[in-house]
Amino acid sequence: MAFDFSRRSLLSFGAGATIAGLGGCATAAQTTEASAAEAVGAFPAHKASDGSELLGPESGVALLSRNENPYGPAKSAKKGIAYAAEKGAYYPGVAYEELAKLIAERHGVTPDMIAITTGSGEALCAIALMYGPKGPIVAPRLFWDTTALYAQNLGMATISRVALTPDMGVDLAAIEAAVTPQTGLVQLCNPNNPTGMLSDPAAIKAAVTRMSKKTTVLVDEAYMELADDPDANTCIGLVKDGHDVIVSRTFSKIYGMAGIRVGYTIAAPETSAKIRSTAMSWIAGTGLSGAISCYNDMAFVDYSKSKVKEARDMITTTLDALDMTYLPSSTNFVYFKSGKPANDIQKALAEKQIMIRGQYMDYVDWSRVSMGKIADVERFCKALPTVV
Ligand SMILES: Cc1ncc(COP(=O)(O)O)c(C=O)c1O
Missing domain, CATH: 3.40.640.10 (Type I PLP-dependent aspartate aminotransferase-like (Major domain))
Structure with a gap:
């Protein structure tokens, strides 16, 4: 059916007809308002005031410290x-x-x-x-x-x-x-x-x-x-x-x-x-x-779980090769005993833009690493032998 641009249909949409090329949802009035807002910097292009990412890790940073699931949201x-x-x-x-x-x-x-x-x-x-x-x-x-x-x-x-x-x-x-x-x-x-x-x-x-x-x-x-x-x-x-x-x-x-x-x-x-x-x-x-x-997107739930398992296997293979003790994980992180101060390992990895957790309480030489994207976990697996 052809679009009816009659006065009646414009009125029935309240603020006016949609404008092609703007995602089909902006009206003329909204567009003027948006341009004015952009001109005064109301849309900061997803950057914090110091130029860093507003949300999520900086590009190049392997964020493996917070038990997040980077494959989400579904x-x-x-x-x-x-x-x-x-x-x-x-x-x-x-x-x-x-x-x-x-x-x-x-x-x-x-x-x-x-x-x-x-x-x-x-x-x-x-x-x-x-x-x-x-x-x-x-x-x-x-x-x-x-x-x-x-x-x-x-x-x-x-x-x-x-x-x-x-x-x-x-x-x-x-x-x-x-x-x-x-x-x-x-x-x-x-x-x-x-x-x-x-x-x-x-x-x-x-x-x-x-x-x-x-x-x-x-x-x-x-x-x-x-x-x-x-x-x-x-x-x-x-x-x-x-x-x-x-x-x-x-x-x-x-x-x-x-x-x-x-x-x-x-x-x-x-x-x-x-x-x-x-x-x-x-x-x-x-x-x-x-x-x-x-909530009922079980295909995504299964996918998340499979990626976590894949990453966990990579990490435990690395820890086995280094003969390090680690705990059996049912989660998206692994707690391992490196024999070196956890805070030193955290610092050395951070220099390579790989973020993991530092020391908990008096568990001096236990470190926690989260399952991030596979490429980031791979970086961790390659870097760990160089810092312990
Ligand atoms: C065991 C546990 N419970 C609860 C939370 C809180 O998570 P959220 O507030 O994001 O649901 C966390 C966060 O890492 C956690 O590790």
């Missing part, structure tokens, strides 16, 4: 994000409920058991604020402690760290023994960060079940989808069975959306309501729409 997610950008003038509306429904459906729970936040970090901060004032947060000595520290720094929590097993696993028996009537929260991370290790599924479920009779247990499963058998390892079943357990997940890892910021928890409806009301941000429409669009 094409499906990008469509949702673009749609949300078009609708960016409006508060997100029903998108939250829609995403909660999708998540609930996958896990066989009700939508009121889902709390969605701006990254799972926000939910974990809220949980630390909710339970920290009751008593210590009991956790393994090494875990992703950023959110517990957030509450501790505010004077709202203390962390009671329990030594790892000799093989660097989470010592579930010792953690259980450390739980007292005063405990505010038990926080576990499975698979753990920075070790990358999964706990034995039967052991963790049994320990969490017992501990949850005494206190709330949070299981941070940010990397669970990267494990070989997430369904067999997750503690979500314990939430469904009515135990006082909270499980957190994120779109930052397997879905490659760390910059889009969406995470969620699964817990009893009352607990979830409390997390929602404690969380401070209103999730961006871009996050909600992007997450809705890719």
